[in-house]
Amino acid sequence: MKRTKIFFIFLIIAALLVSCGGSEETNTSSSSAAGGVNSGEKRTTVRMAVAVDPDGLDPHMSASASTFQVTSSIYETLVSVDESGNIIPSLAEDWQISPDGLTLTFDIRDGAVFSNGNICDAAAAAASFNRLISPESYRSGDYSEIESVRALDEDTLEIKFSSLNTSALSLFAYPWSAVVDVSSADSLRTVPVGSGPFMLESWIPQQKLTLVRNPHYSGGNHIERVEFVFMPDMTSQVTALQGGSVDIIQITGDLVGQFENNDAYRILALPVNGIQLMAMNTASDGLDDIRVRQAVNYAVDKESLIDAVWYGYGEEIGSHFPVVLSEYKDENGRYPYDPDKARQLLIEAGYEDGLTLDMYLPKNYQEYVNAGLVIANQLEAAGINVNVSIVEWATWLSDIYTGRNYDLTVVGHTGRLDAYSLLSRYRSTAAENYFNYDNPEFDSLLDEYTACVDEEERKEIAFRMQDILSEDVPALYIQDPIQIYVTRGDLTGFTIFPINIFKFNEVQFI
Amino acid sequence: MLLVSIITFIALSVIPGNAALIALGTEASAASLDAVSSDLGLDQSFSSRLFSYYKGLLSLDFGTSSYFGQDVWTLILQRLPLTVSLALLSLLAAFILSMLLGCAAAIYRESFIDAFSRIIVQLSASLPSFWLSLLLLLFASRVLGFSQAGSYVSMSESIPLFLKSISLAVIVLAVGESGPLLRIVRISMIGAMEEDWFTACQVKGLSKRKAVFSYALRSALSAPVSLMGLQLAKLLGGTAIVESIFALPGLGRLFLTAVEMRDLNLVQGIVIFVSFAVVMMNLLTDLLLRVVINPLSASEDRK
Numbered sequence: 182m183k184r185t186k187i188f189f190i191f192l193i194i195a196a197l198l199v200s201c202g203g204s205e206e207t208n209t210s211s212s213s214a215a216g217g218v219n220s221g222e223k224r225t226t227v228r229m230a231v232a233v234d235p236d237g238l239d240p241h242m243s244a245s246a247s248t249f250q251v252t253s254s255i256y257e258t259l260v261s262v263d264e265s266g267n268i269i270p271s272l273a274e275d276w277q278i279s280p281d282g283l284t285l286t287f288d289i290r291d292g293a294v295f296s297n298g299n300i301c302d303a304a305a306a307a308a309s310f311n312r313l314i315s316p317e318s319y320r321s322g323d324y325s326e327i328e329s330v331r332a333l334d335e336d337t338l339e340i341k342f343s344s345l346n347t348s349a350l351s352l353f354a355y356p357w358s359a360v361v362d363v364s365s366a367d368s369l370r371t372v373p374v375g376s377g378p379f380m381l382e383s384w385i386p387q388q389k390l391t392l393v394r395n396p397h398y399s400g401g402n403h404i405e406r407v408e409f410v411f412m413p414d415m416t417s418q419v420t421a422l423q424g425g426s427v428d429i430i431q432i433t434g435d436l437v438g439q440f441e442n443n444d445a446y447r448i449l450a451l452p453v454n455g456i457q458l459m460a461m462n463t464a465s466d467g468l469d470d471i472r473v474r475q476a477v478n479y480a481v482d483k484e485s486l487i488d489a490v491w492y493g494y495g496e497e498i499g500s501h502f503p504v505v506l507s508e509y510k511d512e513n514g515r516y517p518y519d520p521d522k523a524r525q526l527l528i529e530a531g532y533e534d535g536l537t538l539d540m541y542l543p544k545n546y547q548e549y550v551n552a553g554l555v556i557a558n559q560l561e562a563a564g565i566n567v568n569v570s571i572v573e574w575a576t577w578l579s580d581i582y583t584g585r586n587y588d589l590t591v592v593g594h595t596g597r598l599d600a601y602s603l604l605s606r607y608r609s610t611a612a613e614n615y616f617n618y619d620n621p622e623f624d625s626l627l628d629e630y631t632a633c634v635d636e637e638e639r640k641e642i643a644f645r646m647q648d649i650l651s652e653d654v655p656a657l658y659i660q661d662p663i664q665i666y667v668t669r670g671d672l673t674g675f676t677i678f679p680i681n682i683f684k685f686n687e688v689q690f691i
Numbered sequence: 692m693l694l695v696s697i698i699t700f701i702a703l704s705v706i707p708g709n710a711a712l713i714a715l716g717t718e719a720s721a722a723s724l725d726a727v728s729s730d731l732g733l734d735q736s737f738s739s740r741l742f743s744y745y746k747g748l749l750s751l752d753f754g755t756s757s758y759f760g761q762d763v764w765t766l767i768l769q770r771l772p773l774t775v776s777l778a779l780l781s782l783l784a785a786f787i788l789s790m791l792l793g794c795a796a797a798i799y800r801e802s803f804i805d806a807f808s809r810i811i812v813q814l815s816a817s818l819p820s821f822w823l824s825l826l827l828l829l830f831a832s833r834v835l836g837f838s839q840a841g842s843y844v845s846m847s848e849s850i851p852l853f854l855k856s857i858s859l860a861v862i863v864l865a866v867g868e869s870g871p872l873l874r875i876v877r878i879s880m881i882g883a884m885e886e887d888w889f890t891a892c893q894v895k896g897l898s899k900r901k902a903v904f905s906y907a908l909r910s911a912l913s914a915p916v917s918l919m920g921l922q923l924a925k926l927l928g929g930t931a932i933v934e935s936i937f938a939l940p941g942l943g944r945l946f947l948t949a950v951e952m953r954d955l956n957l958v959q960g961i962v963i964f965v966s967f968a969v970v971m972m973n974l975l976t977d978l979l980l981r982v983v984i985n986p987l988s989a990s991e992d993r994k
Contacts, residue, residue, distance in 0.1 A: 237760045389843075413935045413938065416936070417938050423832055
């Protein structure tokens with residue numbers, strides 16, 4: 182008798198534990214009931230598998246690509262870009278640049294409304310930009326040249342710059358410059374309010390984030406709901422696509438074969454706006470000699486490296502510039518694969534007995550670790566000994582990227598829309614210059630570039646800067662990565678852009 | 692528990708990297724780093740952060756996660772139903788399997804079934820859970836034609852679908868836990884059957900079946916039950932790999948992300964929660980052993 186009683190008490194405790202957890206779940210995920218797939222009817226929900234959660238949904242308070250993948254559907258920027266990086270209208274229908282290049286005037290679209298019903302006029306946009314340039318914002322540094330932001334009337338926004346930056350317009354296309362409703366500023370991280378095509382319905386961390394159509398958005402919109410399903414493992418993503426529980430996944434080159442020649446799937450393989458490189462610390466012993474850095478470049482066979490690590494999905498580069506941008510110059514072939522030449526240069530530099538370098542690889546980027554190991558192997562064949570250490574990302578950021586305590590490291594950089602923001606990290610005084618690169622000629626070219634109004638001339642300067650980097654090789658420039666997305670065969674309109682955004686309002690099922 | 696949480700606090704402050712650097716990645720600049728640090732409260736001194744954390748804790752305020760921007764307690768509660776069901780179901784499966792196999796192996800020693808149980812023990816110890824997960828995942832999607840990954844349905848939406856969406860993960864975890872359990876059941880059953888009183892029971896005329904099931908089994912239960920207490924505590928916090936592969940939003944995966952992102956409040960919250968669960972679990976097993984399984988020895992103590 183007594184025994185059964187106690188057994189029941191345990192049962193009740195267990196039931197209580199489970200049920201109180203369960204009710205909490207209901208509160209937070211109230212209406213996330215599975216976006217049903219009605220076979221037969223036209224599908225209106227698109228589901229994309231992504232590896233990690235966004236780092237909050239406030240575009241001014243995040244620097245994470247995973248955030249902008251989501252927020253680019255919730256908020257609008259003044260201008261946007263097309264697939265090749267040309268500026269196109271978005272929240273601003275039109276814009277004018279003053280003759281001195283210092284003042285930009287934007288005409289805000291009539292009738293733009295935030296998802297909570299507040300009017301999104303020039304005054305609202307001005308308030309949002311004042312928040313973006315305030316010191317608390319993560320991106321204030323990128324906008325430090327803005328002198329003032331004013332709403333001239335309901336539809337006209339005027340932005341004044343303190344110094345000439347001829348690529349200023351592109352600053353207003355990046356997803357972090359999105360216009361937010363500042364009256365909800367404090368809660369944007371979890372309750373975003375924007376004027377974009379979609380609005381947040383629910384976000385259950387590490388499970389699912391659901392966007393629904395913003396009823397106040399006047400632009401075209403083919404689908405009703407976007408679901409981001411968080412799946413850290415790629416095998417799971419592949420089986421989820423094959424099993425029909427998601428519509429879009431991103432994969433690595435080795436998995437492409439499973440989807441090729443199959444009408445049920447569509448493969449999208451495009452170079453992105455980004456580069457991957459092996460940085461060399463130009464202030465460390467040995468690597469301060471340009472001959473050693475050239476030797477490193479001669480010693481590595483990029484083609485076999487890209488084949489081995491990225492299954493051939495990558496565009497070789499010779500300088501710090503993504504192939505997708507219009508100012509790109511092909512610098513390949515300056516230091517072709519030639520191990521004999523590498524050995525000879527090492528001897529000239531005084532390292533006939535060999536040279537030992539420390540390589541640090543960021544642990545959670547498996548591709549960079551793999552690339553580093555392949556490179557280390559090739560360098561050893563040319564007579565350079567490499568001590569490889571694999572470090573955590575946080576350690577990498579503090580010791581290598583910020584502390585600059587390394588010889589070699591493999592990493593990737595996301596691209597920008599213009600040469601200046603892309604290359605300014607090579608300025609001798611830049612905080613991001615973890616190469617310790619110091620070339621006065623390069624510094625003055627950077628200054629010339631920002632002050633140059635003539636587009637052709639500016640392009641020439643961008644070319645010249647690429648030339649210098651590809652000669653001086655503060656890094657082994659490896660490739661512009663190719664991103665591969667696989668979607669269901671009946672889904673169209675999904676594509677990638679030179680900045681980290683998606684346009685789900687252009688996606689539809691056929 | 693306080694000690695555990697202070698150690699966590701210190702460890703997370705000592706290891707390189709902080710949440711601000713991670714949030715900014717390779718886009719970090721000195722100005723933005725300052726902005727993020729003050730946003731996250733990282734610019735304050737170690738002692739003042741520690742103090743304000745424990746002050747909040749006294750009023751059961753676990754703080755806000757710096758990565759997810761949500762309340763830590765809410766995040767933990769969101770994951771509890773899944774994690775608890777994963778742990779209980781897989782342990783239940785492991786328990787049934789090892790009781791059946793373990794008793795059979797003990798009764799028919801050196802037989803085919805005994806050899807089979809030893810094979811299971813070996814396999815369970817040597818199959819890495821991530822490998823088994825991937826294998827099952829591929830098997831389910833290619834052969835059985837259903838994909839489990841990404842189709843997680845929470846308990847409140849539909850219980851059958853919820854069970855279906857966690858079934859593979861339960862199998863993987865059950866395989867991992869059944870090995871040690873099976874071994875212990877077998878050994879304690881053999882031990883019990885070699886005791887003098889067991890022979891005495893049979894001499895007295897009890898059938899072997901009765902002797903095994905009403906006496907030997909009960910006396911052999913205490914070791915497996917204490918082991919299960921430990922296993923349950925382990926499953927509550929340590930299933931990150933399986934949860935990641937099956938894309939299940941559980942406590943282990945949350946913990947993994949929290950450490951990777953140096954999300955101090957969240958790590959602390961989970962550590963305190965799990966250590967509390969471990970303490971409770973030990974208490975429960977002790978109670979269970981004393982009251983339900985071995986009331987005899989308990990009443991003897993009282994005399």
